[in-house]
Amino acid sequence: MGDKAKLDHGAGVDNTVFDPGSKKLRPPGSRSVGWALIQAARLHRARTGDRLAKIGLFAGQEQVVQVLAAAGTMTMGDLAALLRVRPPTASKTVTRLAALGIVERRAEAGDGRVVRVRLTEAGLAKAQAIEAIQEEVEAELLDHLDKGDRRRLRKLLRKAAKGLAEAAGAAGPASDMDAEMEGEDETDALEP
Incomplete structure (x- = not known):
């Protein structure tokens, strides 16, 4: 059958499987910002996941490690909320x-229902490895963008996320983070 495979879904129907070499077919939504964002996020997650696997972690676990590295000891409820x-x-x-x-x-001394979690020494070492991985993937992600484009992208993504959070009725730590990161953008603008 050559490069194009046929699927047997019934007589009289064109069952040609997508041919990546064809210039005519575009994925649905390929002109959408959301589509581009999802594709970039998937590739970013895949690159990160490949590197995390090399240090014995799965995608998603690094977020817990990073939060605990920054916060120290937390309750499970606070960790989930963050x-x-x-x-x-x-x-x-x-x-x-x-x-x-x-x-x-560790369970709270006065209330066994409250569980606190923290990194071990091995966890602190993983946190450092995760930071290096994220720096590598971030460099790949931003490789084709100049400093101004990077700053604009960061700002636009925060605005987009804020809009979605507001539409969903979500509020909380993201608002504090937005204010903090806006200060970073102003600092970036002052750098040569």
Whole structure:
């Protein structure tokens, strides 16, 4: 059948499978900003995931490690809220990280229902490795953008995320982060 394969879905129907060499076919939504954003995010996540696998982590686990590296000890509820995930999702990830010796959990002395989590020494080392991975992938992501484009992209993505959060009725840590990052943009503008 050559480069184009046929699927047997019924007689009289053109069952040609997408031919990547064809210039005529475009994915649906390819002119949409959302489509471009999803494709960039998928590629970014794949590049990050490949590197995380080399240090024994799965995509998503690095976020928990990074939050704990920045915050120190946190309750499971605070961790879930900061990551914007449901508590069972955070708990499952923490359980897996604890099995790897990256985090440790302790019940609150006065209230056993409150569980605090923190990084172990091994977790602190993973946090440093994750930071290096993210710097590598960020460099790949931004390689074709000059400093001004990078700053504009960051600002536009924050605005887009803020709009979606408002539409969803979500508020919270993102607003504080927006204000902090706007200050960074002003500092970036002053640099040579």
